Amino acid sequence: MQKHNAMLTPLIRLALAQGQPLGSDRFSDAMCAATGTRRSRKRPGRPAALPDQASGTETQPDFGF
Numbered sequence: 001m002q003k004h005n006a007m008l009t010p011l012i013r014l015a016l017a018q019g020q021p022l023g024s025d026r027f028s029d030a031m032c033a034a035t036g037t038r039r040s041r042k043r044p045g046r047p048a049a050l051p052d053q054a055s056g057t058e059t060q061p062d063f064g065f
Contacts, residue, residue, distance in 0.1 A: 019037070
């Protein structure tokens with residue numbers, strides 16, 4: 001029993017840290033649907049800028065330098 005717990009401990013810690021359910025795919029899908037959360041992780045960091053907002057120089061005023 002102790003060996004089984006040692007194998008599950010990292011999985012349980014990861015699920016808790018990510019706020020995601022731990023279980024079968026069917027169980028996880030049902031829990032995510034019930035709570036309105038997503039199962040897959042998003043990419044870390046700031047979202048990429050839209051193509052028309054990439055430079056941002058069009059909206060900046062001209063300071064006359």
